[in-house]
Amino acid sequence: MSNQCFSFFASKALFASFHLSQVSRPPFSVNTDELMATAPSHCPHELVPDSPELQRIIHWVKSDRHANAFLVLQNDKIIVEEYFNGRRKEDKSDVFSVSKSVVSLLIGIAAQKELVALDNPISYYTRPNETWSQTSRERESKITVSHVLQMTCGLDDEMKYVAPPGTRWHYNLGTAWHMLKEVIEGASKLPMQTVADAWLFKKLGISPIFQPRSGGSKVFDLVKAYVQNYYQDMIRKYSFSPINIAVALIYSAYRKTGSRLFHFVSSYMTMFLLLAIKDGYSMYRKYSGARKYFKTPTTSLHCSGMDCIRLGQLILHNGRHPTTNEQIVEKAYIDTCKSATLQRLNPSYSNMFWLNGKGKHINPTTIFSRVDPPVIHEDLVPTAPQDMISFMGYNTQRIYVVPSLNIVVVRLGDEDSDGATAAKSPFDNRLWEMLMELFHKIQAVRKQSRGRSLMIQATMGNKL
Numbered sequence: 001m002s003n004q005c006f007s008f009f010a011s012k013a014l015f016a017s018f019h020l021s022q023v024s025r026p027p028f029s030v031n032t033d034e035l036m037a038t039a040p041s042h043c044p045h046e047l048v049p050d051s052p053e054l055q056r057i058i059h060w061v062k063s064d065r066h067a068n069a070f071l072v073l074q075n076d077k078i079i080v081e082e083y084f085n086g087r088r089k090e091d092k093s094d095v096f097s098v099s100k101s102v103v104s105l106l107i108g109i110a111a112q113k114e115l116v117a118l119d120n121p122i123s124y125y126t127r128p129n130e131t132w133s134q135t136s137r138e139r140e141s142k143i144t145v146s147h148v149l150q151m152t153c154g155l156d157d158e159m160k161y162v163a164p165p166g167t168r169w170h171y172n173l174g175t176a177w178h179m180l181k182e183v184i185e186g187a188s189k190l191p192m193q194t195v196a197d198a199w200l201f202k203k204l205g206i207s208p209i210f211q212p213r214s215g216g217s218k219v220f221d222l223v224k225a226y227v228q229n230y231y232q233d234m235i236r237k238y239s240f241s242p243i244n245i246a247v248a249l250i251y252s253a254y255r256k257t258g259s260r261l262f263h264f265v266s267s268y269m270t271m272f273l274l275l276a277i278k279d280g281y282s283m284y285r286k287y288s289g290a291r292k293y294f295k296t297p298t299t300s301l302h303c304s305g306m307d308c309i310r311l312g313q314l315i316l317h318n319g320r321h322p323t324t325n326e327q328i329v330e331k332a333y334i335d336t337c338k339s340a341t342l343q344r345l346n347p348s349y350s351n352m353f354w355l356n357g358k359g360k361h362i363n364p365t366t367i368f369s370r371v372d373p374p375v376i377h378e379d380l381v382p383t384a385p386q387d388m389i390s391f392m393g394y395n396t397q398r399i400y401v402v403p404s405l406n407i408v409v410v411r412l413g414d415e416d417s418d419g420a421t422a423a424k425s426p427f428d429n430r431l432w433e434m435l436m437e438l439f440h441k442i443q444a445v446r447k448q449s450r451g452r453s454l455m456i457q458a459t460m461g462n463k464l
Contacts, residue, residue, distance in 0.1 A: 040316050043406040045442045047072065047079045053438045058082055060434065064427070066395070066415035068093075069305040073313060073408040076322055083305065085414075092209060092302040093412060096393035097173075097423075099301035101337075102196070102208070102311065103180050104149060104352040108319075108333035109199045115187040118146040122179050125186040132179060135161035148172075148180055149351050150343040168372065169345035171364030171423070177352070178298045192299065203321060203328050204314060206307040210299040247271050305410055308391075312399040312408035315353075315389060338389050348380045354423060357386025363424050380424070384432035396425045400432075405439065 047054055058080060061070045068087035072080035083089060110116035116125065121141050122132065131137055139154075139161055147153040147165040154165040155176045162168060181192050188195050193210050201208055248268035252260045303311075313322050315337070319329035333351075336342065340350035340358070348354060348361030361380045362373055381388065384400070391399035400409040411427070 040318075040403055040406045042075050043404075044446065045405065045439050047074055047407075047438070047442075049079050051438075053441065054080070057431070057434050057438070061411065061431070064413070066413040067411060068414060069410065069412040071305045071309050071408075071410040073309050075406050076313070078309070081305065087412075089306070090304060092304050092307070093414070094211075094300045094395075095303045095308070095391075095397045095412070096300065096395060098303070098308070098391040098393035098397050098399060099210075100177060100352040100393075101391040101399075102200075102301055103177075103184070104337065105311075105314075105329050106184055106196060106199060107145065107149065107180055108329045108337075108351075110184055110187055111333065112330045116145060116183060118149070119144050121145075122148065122183060126179070126182040132182075133159040133161075133176065135159075145180070145183060146342060148177055150340075151177075151349060151352075152343050152345060166343070169343065169349070169362055170372070171349075171362070173364075181299070200328065201307075203326065204310045206304075206310045208301050208303045208307045211302055213298060213300050241271075241275070243271070243275075303412075305412060308399045308410040308412065309408055311391065312401045312410065315401045316403060316406065316408055338387075346375075354380055354390040354392045356380045356384050356388040356390070381428045381432055383429045383436060385436075388432075392423050396427050398428070409435075 058070060061067050062082065062084050065085065068083060068085045070080060070082045070084075071078070081089070083091075087093075107116060107118075111118060121144055123137070123140050125145075126132065131140060133140060133155055135155070143153045143155070143165050151169055151171055152166050153172070153176050154161060154163045154168060155172070156162045156170060157173055157175050159175050162170070184195055185192055190198075196208070196210065245268070248264045248271065251267040252264035255263045314320075314328060315334060316322075318331045319334045320327050320331075337351040337353045338355065340347045340355060342350065346360075346362040347358040348356070356379050359379065360375055360377045362375055364373065379386065380390075385402045385404050387404050388400055388402045390401065391397075395415055396411060396413055398409070398411040401407075402409075409431075411431070
């Protein structure tokens with residue numbers, strides 16, 4: 001009788017597994033709460049390096065001429081390590097705002113060493129007798145380390161006071177957040193690179209470098225960023241600009257040779273381009289004006305692909321070294337990075353990390369603007385797992401960490417993928433759409449395999 005019961009239930013399990021895989025895609029079920037609270041568990045849905053599906057994803061990433069590195073670590077094993085467009089394994093490049101998340105980790109270490117308290121004002125650690133922004137010392141005294149970490153310091157990108165701390169979320173592209181580096185140096189009495197090497201990088205066996213940014217490259221980067229982010233606004237602003245049209249008409253009227261239509265169009269486009277460059281350069285001047293408040297030239301972090309993998313792996317292991325088990329960053333601090341409990345204005349952002357699965361987010365598309373971007377009522381990356389936490393930087397620099405899949409994915413490049421902003425990119429959605437299709441397929445195959453195994457056991461039981 002017991003053999004018959006076993007056979008019956010095994011048959012049902014086999015039928016259910018085949019039915020689900022053929023009729024609809026099964027939900028990808030994981031115990032996210034458990035994985036967020038403990039060390040990462042082995043993910044049974046492991047990617048196979050040579051599988052055609054994974055190779056197709058690699059080829060898609062490689063087809064973007066701006067991408068130059070793509071790496072995947074799962075279950076603490078390197079699954080993919082690909083470099084393209086002339087990049088080598090040892091090459092390091094600017095990871096832009098990925099450095100925000102790295103500085104956040106250093107702040108967390110400073111806090112566990114009791115060198116920094118997150119509720120203390122910035123001025124407690126640096127420049128106690130002078131202002132560090134375009135506001136009064138009284139107002140500065142209310143801006144805490146935590147406010148800067150959460151992007152709620154109340155200052156704009158020109159370091160001007162806009163709102164009381166904690167009441168406005170504004171993604172700071174390159175000014176106020178750099179004060180956290182001064183906080184680290186002031187609290188430790190050591191240079192930033194020395195602190196980062198001793199507290200974090202050497203323990204992980206990596207060697208990122210904080211390098212001063214050259215003024216020339218900054219001009220180009222900012223003008224380019226302005227044009228990329230505001231080309232639609234510029235089209236609306238200058239397409240029917242009286243100055244633009246008047247100059248084009250005058251120029252075409254006074255040309256003695258050639259087509260007047262050609263001269264009108266060419267002069268019109270030239271004026272449009274000049275006005276766009278003027279706006280971009282104006283933005284650079286504002287940025288430069290704000291940077292005069294820093295003691296030393298600001299630095300940018302340069303990383304290799306493997307540097308990024310190890311940083312993501314640290315988050316995956318909740319601040320512990322994956323092999324020595326040393327608690328490099330306290331788990332309590334990592335937990336706050338995974339959940340925006342300190343501010344509700346943008347629940348998809350916490351301690352300079354980007355969070356998925358929060359149901360709404362603010363996409364930082366504005367530069368030097370006091371107009372708040374709209375709240376978007378959807379997950380940051382709808383196609384990705386809800387427990388994903390990310391380091392995100394300009395030019396689509398990405399370190400994605402997904403505890404439920406025990407995976408770290410890195411993409412580096414020398415320019416943005418099409419349609420990218422300071423944080424979001426269409427690349428994010430498409431990559432995770434392809435990866436999740438692959439994981440669903442792996443899951444379905446495992447269910448089918450389990451079902452066949454149960455059927456074989458049932459058959460053998462009947463024979464006995």
